[in-house]
Amino acid sequence: MKKYNIQHNFEFTSIITLYAQWIREGKLKVNSDWNKEMGIKFTCQDPCNIVRKTWGDEMADDMRFVIKTIVGEENFIDMVPCKSNNYCCGGGGGALQAGYPEQRRAYGKVKFDQIMATGAQYVLAPCHNCHAQIEDICEHYGGHYTVSHIWTIMCLAMGILGENERTYLGPDLQNFGL
Amino acid sequence: MTVPIELDELDSEFKAAVLEKVPAAKFDLCLTCGTCTGGCPASDLFEMDPRKLVRMLVLGLDEEVKKTPWAWVCTMCARCIKQCPMEIDIPKLVYNMRNSWPREKRPKGIRNSCDMHIRSGNAMGVPKEDFTWTVEDVAEEIRETQPQFKNLLVSVDRKGAKMVLNQNSREPVTEPDELSPLWKVLHLVGADWTYPSVMWGGENYCLFLADDEGWRYILEEFVYHIDNNLGAEMVVNTE
Numbered sequence: 001m002k003k004y005n006i007q008h009n010f011e012f013t014s015i016i017t018l019y020a021q022w023i024r025e026g027k028l029k030v031n032s033d034w035n036k037e038m039g040i041k042f043t044c045q046d047p048c049n050i051v052r053k054t055w056g057d058e059m060a061d062d063m064r065f066v067i068k069t070i071v072g073e074e075n076f077i078d079m080v081p082c083k084s085n086n087y088c089c090g091g092g093g094g095a096l097q098a099g100y101p102e103q104r105r106a107y108g109k110v111k112f113d114q115i116m117a118t119g120a121q122y123v124l125a126p127c128h129n130c131h132a133q134i135e136d137i138c139e140h141y142g143g144h145y146t147v148s149h150i151w152t153i154m155c156l157a158m159g160i161l162g163e164n165e166r167t168y169l170g171p172d173l174q175n176f177g178l
Numbered sequence: 179m180t181v182p183i184e185l186d187e188l189d190s191e192f193k194a195a196v197l198e199k200v201p202a203a204k205f206d207l208c209l210t211c212g213t214c215t216g217g218c219p220a221s222d223l224f225e226m227d228p229r230k231l232v233r234m235l236v237l238g239l240d241e242e243v244k245k246t247p248w249a250w251v252c253t254m255c256a257r258c259i260k261q262c263p264m265e266i267d268i269p270k271l272v273y274n275m276r277n278s279w280p281r282e283k284r285p286k287g288i289r290n291s292c293d294m295h296i297r298s299g300n301a302m303g304v305p306k307e308d309f310t311w312t313v314e315d316v317a318e319e320i321r322e323t324q325p326q327f328k329n330l331l332v333s334v335d336r337k338g339a340k341m342v343l344n345q346n347s348r349e350p351v352t353e354p355d356e357l358s359p360l361w362k363v364l365h366l367v368g369a370d371w372t373y374p375s376v377m378w379g380g381e382n383y384c385l386f387l388a389d390d391e392g393w394r395y396i397l398e399e400f401v402y403h404i405d406n407n408l409g410a411e412m413v414v415n416t417e
Contacts, residue, residue: 001401004394008401010342015360015416018369027367048255050415087219088255094386097287098250103223107251110219126417128346128381149417151359160362162324164355 014050016126019150020062023069030157032072040172042071042153043079043120045111045134046086047127057083066150067124070157077118087111089125091133108137116143121170123147146170183237190238196274203267208232214258214268224248228258228268235271249275250285276388284387291383296392299399300347300379309378310334312350316357330365335408336372342410343371344380360416371414376403380416 001008022028044067046052051060060083068076079086090107098104111134115123123145125131135147148168155161156169159177166174193205214228221227226248234243254269262268276284294303304312317332333339349356364371377400384392404410 001397004397006394006397006401009405010410011412013412013414015343015414018414019363022367028363029366048253048257052260053256084260085257087217088253088257090219090253092255093250093253094285094288094291094383095251095253097291097383097386098285099287100247100251103220103251106223107219107253128348128417149356149359151363151417152356155359155362158366160324160326160366161359162320162355165359167353167356 014055014059016050016059016063016066016150017055019066019154023066030070030154032068032070032075032157034157034159034177035072035075038172039075040071040122041075041077041118041120042067042122042124043077043115043118045079045089045123045125045127045130046083047125047130048086048088048092049127051086052084060084060086063126063150067153070150070154077120079114079118087114089130089133090137091129096129096132096136104133105137105140108133109141112137112141112143115145121145121172122153124150124153126150188236188238190236190240192240192243192278193235193238196235196271199274200267200270202265203270204264205232205236205266205271207264208236208266209264211263213261213263214266217257217261218252220248220252223251228252231271232266232268244275244278246275249279273388276386277390279388281387281389288383288387291381292387292389292392295377295379295381295383295396299375299377301381301383302347302351302379304347304351306375309350309373310375312354313357313373316354317361320358320361327362327365330361332361333372334378335375337408339370339372339408339410341369341371341412341414342374342404342408343414343416345373345378345416346380347378372408372410374400374403374408376400376407 046060087110089111090104095104123134125134125147131147152168212229215221218228224247226246249272252272254272256269258268291301295301313332320327321330377396
């Protein structure tokens with residue numbers, strides 16, 4: 001909208017900012033008790049478009065606040081580098097549909113190695129491009145992590161994730177809380 | 179015999195054309211330090227990297243710059259400009275390289291998604307009616323099967339809702355059950371929200387296609403619908 005100088009009356013925000021705000025205000029009652037004993041480890045992908053290119057580290061920090069709240073601070077491991085300095089997953093800019101899969105995967109090797117170095121079982125990727133690419137490179141390079149949405153883990157943490165809403169959970173959590 | 183390059187005689191038409199659109203791109207200020215290239219996962223793909231690309235541009239190798247498929251494997255992630263001491267705008271250069279390809283020669287996958295977005299408001303080409311039907315169907319099932327959410331309210335084009343949410347078109351098309359976790363969160367916090375029926379797809383393939391006209395059209399339609407038909411205070415980009 002800025003690019004084309006299109007005027008608008010609404011405010012533009014991200015669901016991640018709102019998750020963080022609702023948790024801080026006490027409206028969203030969620031915690032990490034469910035993961036205390038299991039200690040499942042999570043990392044997250046900072047999508048270039050919402051972090052580096054739009055809202056910066058403030059967004060990255062909100063995202064970490066939300067994720068640490070729902071999985072436990074001790075169960076969150078950041079990639080290096082991260083936040084505004086994060087590596088793109090290699091699926092952005094239309095790469096998933098550009099017709100150069102070999103190059104796209106070579107690009108994604110950087111991200112794959114970064115993820116594997118965290119040892120995390122789950123990668124939370126709040127962007128559909130990142131999500132699809134990180135899943136694809138996992139399969140391609142023989143990784144063992146699961147890519148999930150924040151909303152999935154958030155509902156899991158609150159005990160309200162339905163049986164049919166578990167496409168993006170690994171076998172370890174398929175039946176958890178049912 | 180080697181011939182020295184006469185810098186004063188260089189004809190860098192493409193550079194001039196990009197600079198006219200993006201005056202702040204500052205290609206001539208490149209120090210050739212290579213910070214961009216060192217931190218770019220697309221370096222070496224198609225034997226290209228960001229520093230080399232800027233050199234080629236400055237030296238007027240216009241045809242080579244305009245035809246390299248590297249334009250489509252660089253993701254315009256902007257890590258290069260973020261690190262660049264001179265803030266050379268390589269992502270905008272790549273955008274304009276993409277834009278210089280005849281539209282019909284740009285990657286078909288991206289082009290089709292952009293075309294569908296222009297036609298139907300989302301990259302997967304879901305008609306408005308189907309979107310509304312899917313959303314209502316999934317919501318009804320939750321109300322019936324999950325007592326805690328028997329009052330779950332999900333709507334499309336509800337006038338006066340405080341928030342409008344966009345939605346990636348993958349869920350309604352291929353995995354509708356993935357729509358509902360977010361709805362439950364919104365329900366629990368008492369959010370007053372709706373989906374728009376116009377340009378509801380959260381994705382943006384016209385940007386990736388470097389289709390200025392298409393991208394602008396999508397945004398204008400979207401903004402008009404929100405401001406004039408729905409009157410929402412806030413637009414929320416979802417996961």
